[in-house]
Amino acid sequence: MSLTKKTVISFLTFFLSLFIISAFSLVISPVISSMNENIVINIVIPFFSTLVLISFALLQGLIRYLFHKKALDSNTTLLSVSISKFIMREKIIFYLLLIFFYLLPLLRGIIFDYTLLIRIMLFIGSVFFIQMLLRKSNKNTKIFFQRNGLLITGFDARIEIPFRLNVYIHNDSGYYSYNDIENYFIYSDRIELYLVNSIGKIVFHANGELKRQVTGLMVQNNIPIRNISE
DSSP states (O other): OOHHHHHHHHHHHHHHHHHHHHHHHHHHHHHHHTSOHHHIIIIIHHHHHHHHHHHHHHHHHHHHHHHHHHHHHHSOEEEEEEOOOOOHHHHHHHHHHHHHHHTGGGGGOOOOSHHHHHHHHHHHHHHHHHHHHHHHHHHHEEEEEESSEEEEEESOOOOOOTTOSSOOEESOSEEEEGGGEEEEEEOSSEEEEEEGGGOEEEEEEOOHHHHHHHHHHHHHTTOOBOOTTO
16 A cells, blocks of 8 residues: 555544544543542543544544455456464564553552552553454455455455554555556465565465465566576
């Protein structure tokens, strides 16, 4: 996907999330205002922050999918395959934010009461939920090989920050023409498609039949096999 589209999706997600969260805050503010300050600081705020994080990821995934749905429906799919597992770089932003929400404030001082136990339990529960969300997302994000290129789409809950420096693509959702693929290499258990200008790669597991089909598409589109020394 182009940087422009990624930026549009990110900003659209941000403003929609801001609207939804603001509306939700207005609804629950009377309840929160009547709570004990210690409970609000140690339980409500980190839990609410987690809800914001999850909502943003789900909303961005939905908007991203809707952007790609037309391309998926209007083009013939020759074959499809699940992407390889998410790498740590794609998941680390979730865990860093959870640490920031739940654990970092404890450095200012720990009060050993029931709110600390609840805070730790919420942290563990949030980590578990994020892991399940990413696992589900990983299984449902697929590569669709089409006549003029390939489309990576599905329920993709990864958070994209399009304006970060040194962007390296690793199975990022979006459309890639065959001209975007510089070369490829077939390993014993997977195939890697290397993008032009060394901006990243598309990786997926493959058996014998899938290797044969993908090789045929690469040959048909004049994409050379990668020299192992590269």
